[in-house]
Amino acid sequence: MLILVMVVLILGGFDLFKGTKLMQSKPILPKKVGMWTGPDSPQNVTAENIFDYMDGAGELYLAYRFDSLEVYEYRAQNQPEILVELYFMNTSDDAFGLLSLDWGGEPVKLDPASKGERNIDDSQWPQGLYGEGLLRLWSDNIYARVMATRETSESKKTVLTLGRLITKDRENPSPPELMEKLPDSFGLDWILRRGMASFFRSHLVLNSLYYLGHENMLELDLTSEGVTAPYERKDSSGDLQRIQFLLLDYANPERAENALAHFHRVYLAEHPPPEHSGFSQKVVNVFPIEDGWMGYRLKENTLAFVFECPDQETVRTTLEQIN
Amino acid sequence: MAKEKKPVTRRDFLRGTLGTTLGASLMGSKFLQAGRMTAGGSVADPSLVTIVRDKGAMDANNSVSSDVLKAMLDETLTKFTGKPTAKDAWLSLVTPEDTIGLVPTPHLNPTHQEVVDAVKSSLIEAGIPDEKILGAQGGPDKPKACTALIGLPGLKAHWLTGIGTVMKLYILYSGSPRNYHDENNAKLGEIWNYPFVKGKTKLVLVDALHPLCDKGPQPDPRYKWPYNGLIAGTDPVAVETVCLRIIMEKRKAMRGEDWPLSPPPLCVEAADKVYGLGTSNWENIKVEHYGWDQDLLLG
Numbered sequence: 001m002l003i004l005v006m007v008v009l010i011l012g013g014f015d016l017f018k019g020t021k022l023m024q025s026k027p028i029l030p031k032k033v034g035m036w037t038g039p040d041s042p043q044n045v046t047a048e049n050i051f052d053y054m055d056g057a058g059e060l061y062l063a064y065r066f067d068s069l070e071v072y073e074y075r076a077q078n079q080p081e082i083l084v085e086l087y088f089m090n091t092s093d094d095a096f097g098l099l100s101l102d103w104g105g106e107p108v109k110l111d112p113a114s115k116g117e118r119n120i121d122d123s124q125w126p127q128g129l130y131g132e133g134l135l136r137l138w139s140d141n142i143y144a145r146v147m148a149t150r151e152t153s154e155s156k157k158t159v160l161t162l163g164r165l166i167t168k169d170r171e172n173p174s175p176p177e178l179m180e181k182l183p184d185s186f187g188l189d190w191i192l193r194r195g196m197a198s199f200f201r202s203h204l205v206l207n208s209l210y211y212l213g214h215e216n217m218l219e220l221d222l223t224s225e226g227v228t229a230p231y232e233r234k235d236s237s238g239d240l241q242r243i244q245f246l247l248l249d250y251a252n253p254e255r256a257e258n259a260l261a262h263f264h265r266v267y268l269a270e271h272p273p274p275e276h277s278g279f280s281q282k283v284v285n286v287f288p289i290e291d292g293w294m295g296y297r298l299k300e301n302t303l304a305f306v307f308e309c310p311d312q313e314t315v316r317t318t319l320e321q322i323n
Numbered sequence: 324m325a326k327e328k329k330p331v332t333r334r335d336f337l338r339g340t341l342g343t344t345l346g347a348s349l350m351g352s353k354f355l356q357a358g359r360m361t362a363g364g365s366v367a368d369p370s371l372v373t374i375v376r377d378k379g380a381m382d383a384n385n386s387v388s389s390d391v392l393k394a395m396l397d398e399t400l401t402k403f404t405g406k407p408t409a410k411d412a413w414l415s416l417v418t419p420e421d422t423i424g425l426v427p428t429p430h431l432n433p434t435h436q437e438v439v440d441a442v443k444s445s446l447i448e449a450g451i452p453d454e455k456i457l458g459a460q461g462g463p464d465k466p467k468a469c470t471a472l473i474g475l476p477g478l479k480a481h482w483l484t485g486i487g488t489v490m491k492l493y494i495l496y497s498g499s500p501r502n503y504h505d506e507n508n509a510k511l512g513e514i515w516n517y518p519f520v521k522g523k524t525k526l527v528l529v530d531a532l533h534p535l536c537d538k539g540p541q542p543d544p545r546y547k548w549p550y551n552g553l554i555a556g557t558d559p560v561a562v563e564t565v566c567l568r569i570i571m572e573k574r575k576a577m578r579g580e581d582w583p584l585s586p587p588p589l590c591v592e593a594a595d596k597v598y599g600l601g602t603s604n605w606e607n608i609k610v611e612h613y614g615w616d617q618d619l620l621l622g
Contacts, residue, residue: 132544
């Protein structure tokens with residue numbers, strides 16, 4: 001009976017927190033790294049005191065499935081301080097999402113022996129990114145920031161060493177499934193701007209990526225997930241055109257339909273709301289608005305949007321291409 | 324029956340109707356009567372904002388030169404007020420009887436301590452007693468203890484409010500800072516009108532030595548650059564508008580394409596149109612710049 005309860009709880013956990021959960025070794029960072037000396041034990045931060053530690057920045061981590069944070073400060077004589085922040089998230093998807101908010105910087109391969117369920121192509125979604133003293137990385141359910149207050153050749157070496165210590169012996173699962181639903185192109189000519197593709201769960205984060213409106217009109221929360229990215233092409237005169245694609249996955253079809261109704265009420269108030277789809281039916285609508293054509297497609301628990309299209313055909317082609 | 328609040332959306336920006344939407348959503352019909360007014364109720368003159376820059380304000384390690392900073396502060400004070408000395412300038416803004424609160428940015432690209440120290444030393448040299456100069460960043464008790472405030476924000480973007488420089492500086496005075504995130508960032512201006520805050524700000528002096536042009540929420544050194552400037556004014560909205568212009572221009576220069584702030588900084592226009600704190604209209608702002616003029620980023 002006890003075993004059955006445990007199985008139910010584990011499976012329930014997978015259902016509640018959609019996204020891969022692995023049992024991984026927790027990094028234990030050494031006290032000495034090169035010239036730098038760290039603390040005997042890290043500072044521990046939880047959801048309850050995260051605002052004490054980082055002021056309003058805590059909103060970002062709570063917009064994903066945050067569990068806890070460990071903070072290490074390393075010091076060395078005549079060298080900048082190095083701050084290590086290990087964010088333990090409830091799923092790998094959440095840690096990936098945090099890294100996906102900014103793909104800028106120099107891609108860094110941290111764990112060549114990484115063996116996920118599927119092969120990870122670092123040229124597409126790097127595991128680590130370094131720039132001017134700051135390393136950001138994703139290692140299964142950990143998102144980490146390792147930052148030297150000033151970049152020196154020694155501090156860069158130590159920052160990267162710390163990154164490798166964090167990822168050592170940890171396997172990385174694949175990126176979120178929804179991320180992999182982003183096609184490389186729509187039609188023949190709209191090409192994914194890969195460096196601006198992001199995974200999120202909250203309207204606060206969506207608004208920091210592509211602003212639609214301050215109200216949570218898409219009814220996003222920690223049970224939902226979304227990806228957004230621009231797609232670009234050059235027009236006949238060589239000018240760059242851009243459309244914005246948004247794909248949302250809800251816990252069930254009813255929630256997806258409610259979200260669409262809410263969005264429609266706020267964003268497309270001059271148009272009649274979509275009729276009840278019966279959940280399994282596909283709903284596609286296209287509208288001209290101020291910055292071009294937009295459209296959406298609702299099918300089961302998935303909502304797809306495309307904005308700023310030059311014509312109706314682009315909207316329809318884009319939405320039809322999504323499985 | 325109360326009218327349903329109309330949420331602000333991207334389409335309001337595209338239509339150019341944000342002002343009406345935002346104002347109506349916050350203030351109802353009172354918005355329509357609001358305009359940029361002075362404390363006395365008349366329409367104000369163009370707002371002066373000065374920018375003083377010195378390439379030597381920071382060295383290659385981004386350490387601040389106190390001597391250069393002092394000279395920049397002196398020039399800022401004399402150019403802004405038109406007075407011959409820094410002492411005269413301060414005494415045109417505050418009096419020795421005032422209890423003066425210095426209000427730096429505490430988090431995410433915080434104000435350089437050297438800037439706070441330089442302002443304090445300069446005030447003391449002007450004859451303000453040391454004990455009458457307080458650190459005034461924090462809860463509502465801080466401004467209540469002061470008769471004058473000197474805003475010393477660090478120039479930065481912010482992931483929840485678009486820009487997090489001037490209007491956000493007093494957020495802790497509300498006692499409930501989380502109430503001013505998201506859409507409610509438009510209401511940041513109301514804090515400046517709290518009875519224990521209103522009228523006390525004698526100068527806004529922005530630390531633009533090493534600004535942050537992306538929104539964080541935590542510092543990323545790739546988005547910081549040595550602007551080496553001090554930006555000053557008594558109209559907080561005009562100063563914020565100039566700061567916003569600099570950040571937007573830097574973002575464009577960095578990416579080589581338009582890189583909008585997202586979410587848009589509703590608080591700037593709202594501070595003008597809803598709360599009457601100053602002007603966000605570039606045409607009503609007089610910008611004077613002195614010193615190093617490379618990459619001024621004023622468009």
